[in-house]
Amino acid sequence: MSTEHSKESIQEHIRVYIMVFGALAVLTVITVLASFLNVSTSEAIFLALIIASVKASLVAGYFMHLISEKSIIISILLLTVFFFFVMIFLPLISYTDHANI
Amino acid sequence: MSSNSHSNDHHDENFIQKYIFSVDHKVIGIQYGITSLLFLLFGFSLMAIMRWQLAYPDTVIPIVGFLFGESGTLASEQYNSLGAMHGTIMIFLGIVPLAVGAFGNYLVPLQIGAVDMAFPKLNAASYWSYFVGGVIMISSFFMPEGAARSGWTSYPPLSIFENGQTIWLISMIFLITSSLLGSMNIIVTIVQLRVPGLTWMRLPLFVWAQFVTSFLLVLAFPPLEAAAVLQLMDRVAGTSFFLPSGLVMSGEIVDVAGSGSPLLWQHLFWFLAHPEVYVLILPALGIVGEILANNTRKPIWGFKSIIYSMVFLGFCSFIVWAHHMFLTGMGQAMSAFFQTTTMIISIPSVIILTSYFLSLWGGSIRFNTPMLFALAFLPMFGIGGLTGLPLGLAASDIYLHDTYYVIGHFHYVVAPGTIFALFAGIYYWFPKITGKKMNEMLGKLHFWPSLIFMNGIFMPMFIQGLAGVSRRLADGGVSYAHASGVLHLNEFMTTSAFLLGIAQIPFIINIIMSLFSGEKAGRNPWNATTVEWAAPSPPLPHVNFDSDIVVHHSSYEYSNPDAKKDFILQTEK
Amino acid sequence: MLDFLHSLGLPANLSIQGEYIDNANVLMHWLMLYLFVGWGIFFIVSLVKFRASKNKKADYNGVKSHLSSVLEGAVAIVEIIALFGFSYPVWAYRVNDVPDSRDAINIRVIAQQFAWNIHYPGEDGVFGRTDINLVDEAEQNFIGIDRSDEFAKDDIILQNQMHIPVNKKIRVELSSKDVIHNFKLPELRVSQDAIPGMVIPVHFTATMTTDDFLETVVGTPREGKGLEIACAQLCGITHYRMRGYLTVDTEEQYNEWLASEAEYLDSSDDDGDEWGDDDDW
Amino acid sequence: MEVPYIVKEREDTGLINSKLGIWIFLASEIMLFGGLFSAYIFLRLAAPPGDFDYWASKLSVPMATVNTMILISSSVSMVMAWASLKLNDFSKYKMYMGITLLCSAIFLVIKYFEYTGKFHHGIYPSSSTFMAIYFTLTGLHGLHILGGIAVMLYFYLPISHGLWREQPEHFSNRVEALGLYWHFVDLVWIFLFPVLYLL
Ligand code: HEA
Ligand code: HEA
Ligand code: CUA
């Protein structure tokens, strides 16, 4: 940390944090409002997850500094995310496959 | 290392700090080792009682019969308890802690030239969490409900209704936490604490194996933890995650909200439990690699492809799990997917084994005890692995699923496979750990009978399995007509199992005797090449090495034609 | 190889699909045998040839040929053949070729701790209504059949007794009342989990009657013991003796048996007394 | 001899130990919550249609919205606390850490009222599969908050301040690791909120 975090860059960071905070607040309101929209369930799910993912990326990218993180950590996380999706979707697919017989 | 480190502030530790609540990876490794060997012995004893019942159903159990009630015989629910606990203890309290906790802890820092694990306190926490989990697991035998009896797989709905399961779940949460802490530590240690010059491709196979293993543990265990929490909720909070609507238990409608799914548990369980079986085998493969290189006096053939295979194996192990679930009514697409991935995953295993075989060619093979165990590992793992193939093919699994064929398959990989590799490791590194060599004669007296009796137990299981005898039968199949042709084998298997137990006596004697009066071993009794042999035997408390370590060579420089000796220590200039 | 497996203990196969399953098994065992013997010979030769007492100095480079990659490729090819040639088709037959209920004998099997409830639709060919609220063990109504339902009047419900005709497609709808069981007919190479909350169809065609089968086992330890329905999934305390009896009849025997069961149903006002000759329950 | 790379990054990886360690821990946490999310989706598919919607409508969206805001604020104040350390401003650090603690406490209080509100209406985990997963997910999340509070208290109270005086770098690295954990807890909530309350 010592090298890349000069005083100025930290000050710059702080500005970014405040902006991200604003964005998160706005997005939260949007999520709630969107849930009152009259859309089909699948559209609602899609919309809600998109917004949540944007928020999550903001937190991970800026608060957790992932956008400037070292490649080892990024690759470990990519691996994890891959298995995360495997774990979520393979049982689901196999559930629907079960129902077919 | 760093200039302002307080190097000598470890001298005034008292006994408790030094041996009980130590944060030194070597002490923790030994604690893990002793505890897990005792659990191994305990798991063996449970199995001995089961095997007695299988060979002589409903006769009085010799010696320990009084533990099982007035009749002195084993009731079927007791048999189910012993089975579930044998599986659980062997896997989660025996082999994994021994292979990862003990060997990983002790050797990884040494082999990469580090002073300790990256997080010593976390390391101690990991051991104590394991210890508490183990005590809870054992305590379930003394609870009014008794120990868990739904198999180590704990399939709901049975596990929701059967006695003893709550304690099992709580204990598992401790054990999972322990493994998570331990494996995070190992990953960070390997990434961060390698000494200068020790590049990834110079790491010994054992370290690679631990690295991949740790990733499996970190990423596969949490889903089981989640599943355990859900099952605990089902048991104590009356939820119905795993209970569908409309259950009728012994004539009464089960009063829960319903609409849960028993298959959800199976998915989450096997998402862990398949990678878990590679957790059982990878450290063993690593140990065998070390010993083969050392005792053939030549580099491991196909070193790089072995490493790639291990990584690939680890990766693929996450996408094959449902081969344990073929008969749950799986459709065409999923069965095709999972049997294909299962066939794919067998290829890297074949590559690793083939490379080991080819490493023998051109060697100058020494047959000492560690080498004998390591060599025996190869065909034994071969049998186990090969019999995995018909199980992995959905078509043949229809017939073989949940028969003794499966029991035979996996015992060949874990018992004469992994256990032999771990024995080999103990014989091989004992001089490093204690400074004393183990007795060769007793070692061979341990090896040969073990090899024979292991096969005596597990080979007939394939025959029983082909005859269609199911596993987890409290009477060994007496009730079923199709078992009648192969029942006579039970007695033979049981006798072999008891003789196998007796064959361990030389081993225990050997350990104790060598500890006190073994031949002194120097730093490098086997003329080996990896970094741990540059440390004194035993390595210094807390710092391991007595000189600065820099690595100049790849890990198995044996019989290099340019060198004067037949081995080049990695740390030599 | 099949003979060899039989000599080890594999029982005779009595069903059409069983043949394909056995073929897959045989192929895999050939592969295993070749690999094991091949590697085994190499292993032993290496150990003898390169023992330290004979070969003092190891060769740094070792094997140079790339034959091993060829071998690994060969293993992969055999596995591909096994998958495409044997396993996928068997599975497709298993899950996609489930016969239409009009083309097959329909039987419902409802597993419970620790018995198999076998439910025949009777003469009208339609299963009567069942309702879990009607389950009454004391009244022997294990599956909650509603006898007041029109279709239920002629339904035959038995415990642990299953009769099927030979050479006819059988379609079993498998379910469970409590925990997971596994409906296993070893000689017919049928095995399927019975999972509560799910109804899973299983189909098979027997190729030999029980009587003929019994003749083939004369003189073996199995002599006089017919076919059984095994439970192959741990399901509780007496899982080990949860078994039913399967009788494969000729067409005439089967019809006769059906008629006698139906008669029995008519003669008794109490619908639940015909639990057959189950011995040790 | 001490374990190296506690304060100074290792050259080839560019990392200190604790940073890598906490990220691997978070990876395992992703899989833990992933298992539960997987259960949620699986059970939602298996449930009778409309069942989840019906039960979800019993939850209080306003309370959860407020809680979302609070948790996001705590995340910001956490990262500000760390930045203050980097700017060598310890009193600001104390202030921000205090805010974070306060926010997390409020979060738990609101959660407490949500839970007891449900219990008053006779709604328990056993009421339906949705409620079961709701209580399990939020309960586990709450435990994570509780754990976070414990560690935050440690870094807030003077017992840990000796380290700041002796090795400020080491101290701020620890706070950074704590922050990463805390943001993760926030991140989980960001998904829990729409998944449980809104869909
Ligand atoms: C260490 C543990 C371990 C290992 C390594 C494996 C390895 C494999 N396993 Fe096994 N397995 C278990 C432990 C293990 N298994 C356990 C514990 C169970 C039961 C769980 C339960 O239900 O309780 C099980 C169950 C199990 C099943 C489920 C069976 C059922 O319930 O119906 C299946 C199905 O696909 C399977 C397949 C495989 C395959 C394809 C491999 C492959 O990875 C194997 C690849 C290896 C080879 C192909 C060998 C190559 C060797 C050579 C080529 C050389 C041979 C020659 C000589 C030595 C001379 N295993
Ligand atoms: C790692 C896992 C592992 C290991 C090593 C073993 C080892 C053995 N197992 Fe086990 N077994 C399982 C995992 C394991 N098992 C599982 C998961 C099941 C399924 C459970 C279920 O159905 O749910 C099972 C089930 C199982 C069954 C089937 C039960 C049934 O289905 O009804 C049988 C039957 O014979 C059996 C036998 C044996 C035998 C004879 C050994 C022998 O190989 C034992 C060898 C061990 C020793 C010889 C002890 C060595 C100890 C020492 C040397 C101590 C030294 C001590 C000091 C120095 C302090 N096992
Ligand atoms: Cu029913 Cu086992």
Ligand SMILES: [Cu+2]
């Ligand atoms: Cu597996």
